[in-house]
Amino acid sequence: xxxxxxxxxxxxxxxxxxxxxxxxxxxxxxxxxxxxxxxxxxxxxxxxxxxxxxxxxxxxxxxxxxxxxxxxxxxxxxxxxxxxxxxxxxxxxxxxxxxxxxxxxxxxxxxxxxxxxxxxxxxxxxxxxxxxxxxxxxxxxxxxxxxxxxxxxxxxxxxxxxxxxxxxxxxxxxxxxxxxxxxxxxxxxxxxxxxxxxxxxxxxxxxxxxxxxxxxxxxxxxxxxxxxxxxxx
Numbered sequence: 232x233x234x235x236x237x238x239x240x241x242x243x244x245x246x247x248x249x250x251x252x253x254x255x256x257x258x259x260x261x262x263x264x265x266x267x268x269x270x271x272x273x274x275x276x277x278x279x280x281x282x283x284x285x286x287x288x289x290x291x292x293x294x295x296x297x298x299x300x301x302x303x304x305x306x307x308x309x310x311x312x313x314x315x316x317x318x319x320x321x322x323x324x325x326x327x328x329x330x331x332x333x334x335x336x337x338x339x340x341x342x343x344x345x346x347x348x349x350x351x352x353x354x355x356x357x358x359x360x361x362x363x364x365x366x367x368x369x370x371x372x373x374x375x376x377x378x379x380x381x382x383x384x385x386x387x388x389x390x391x392x393x394x395x396x397x398x399x400x401x402x403x404x405x406x407x408x409x410x411x412x413x414x415x416x417x418x419x420x421x422x423x424x425x426x427x428x429x430x431x432x433x434x435x436x437x438x439x440x441x442x443x444x445x446x447x448x449x450x451x452x453x454x455x456x457x458x459x460x461x462x463x464x
Contacts, residue, residue, distance in 0.1 A: 236406060236408075238408070238428055238447055238455065239342060239343060239346060239348075240346075240406075241348060241406045241407060241408040242348060242349065242401050242405040242406045242407065243348060243349040243350070243351060243397045243401055243405050243406070243407045243408075244343060244348055244349070244350050244351065244407070244408050244409075244410055245351050245352070245353035245378075245390065245393045245394075245397075245407065245408070245409045245410065245420075245425070246350065246351070246352055246353065246354075246374070246410045246411075247352075247353060247354055247355075247410065247411040247412060247413075247416055248352060248354045248356055248361055248364060248365065249284075249354075249356070249364075249412075249433070250284065250333075250412035250413065250432055250433025250434065251333070251410055251411055251412045251416075251430060251432065251433065252332070252333060252336050252365070252368070252370060253330045253331060253332050253333055253336070253364060253365075253368045253370065254330075254331050254333060254432075255328060255329060255330050255331075255364060256329040256331060257327050257328055257329040259320075259321055259324045259325075259327050259328055260321060260356075260360060260364075261277075261278065262320070262324075263316075263317040263320040263321050263324075263360070264277075264278055264288075264291060264292070264295065264317065265277045265278070266316070266317075266320050267292070267313050267316045267317050267320070268292070268295055268296070268299070270316070271301075271306060271309070271313065272299065272301060276295065276299055278291065278295055280298050281294045281295050281298060282294065284413050284415075284433060284434050284435075285355070285386065285413035285414060285415025285416065286355055286386075286415070287355035287380035287383060287384055287385065287386060287389065288314070288317070288355060288356060288357045288360065288380045289310070289314070289357075289380050289381075289383065289384045290355070290380070290384045290385065291355075292306075292310070292313060293384060314357055314381065317357060317360065318357065318359040318360060321359070321360045321363050322359065322363065325363050325366075325367065328363060328364060328367040329367075330364050330365075330367040330368035331368070332368050332369070332370065333432050333451075333452070334432070334451050334452060334453035335451065335452040335453040335455070335456045336370070336452055337369075337370070338452075338456055339452050339455070339456065340370070340373045342456070344373065349375070349376065349397060349400060349401055349405075350373050350374050350375070350376075351374060351375075351376035351377060351378065351393050351396060351397060352365075352374050352376070352377035352378065352379070352393075353377075353378045353389055353390050353393040353409065353411075353419075354377070354378070354379060354380070354389065355380045355386055355389065356379060356380060357379060357380055357381050358377065358379035358381050361377070361379055362377075376393070376396045376397065376400070377393075378390070378392040378393035378396060385419075386415050386416065386418075386419040387418070387419045387422045387423065389419070390409065390419040390420060390422070390423045390425070391423055394407060394423055394425070407425055408425070408426055408427065408428055408446075409423075409425045409426070409427040409428070410427065410428045410430065411427060411428075411429060411430070412429065412430050412431065412432055412433030412434075412435060412440075413433060413434075413435055413440075414435065414439065414440065414443045416429065417429055417440065417443040417444070417445050418443065420445075421444075426445075426446035426447075427445045427446055427447075428445065428446065428447040428448075428449065429441070429443070429445035429447065429448045429449070430448075430449050430450075430451065430452060431448070431449070431450050431451070432450075432451055432452075437449075437450050
């Protein structure tokens, strides 16, 4: 860790959304999945037994269909339509979104922007759904770039696209730090040669995240901002 830049001295940052920037206390996104799965199969389906945290929206659909015993060849050709139905569901229920910004996030984003860092999203959310959440939280304007799961089933590929977007703007020598709250974020960062700051504001504990060897591991950005002001981080 001592050989790394300080957490706020990178040229660009890739932020996950859920559990990292904000926490949605509603179930709009969840019911978008249930609605699509149930309509397609003609039977009531939900996400029970499906790993959602650290997954992508496309990956969640894949895993839910697999768990329900739906052959891949029967749903795969309709994936664009399924995603569109999810978009429309969330957009129709956008006034029900309750996106709570996590502690000190707004202060962190302002701080990094003032340092001229380029801020990007790297998330498992479909783009139109992720942007609805960021809009509801008042955070969308912080992020001129974003990589989403519309074209990708795996987080590693989402991160790769985010890196490509940043290097197109900042060049190949840009120093990039990923920020996420799940082991899957850490693995995706490692696979793309990125250091990552893991923050335990999602469902995973500090110890669970630290065990996957992120470059930085913190309990909350509130602690980081306090420590930064004191010169301790």
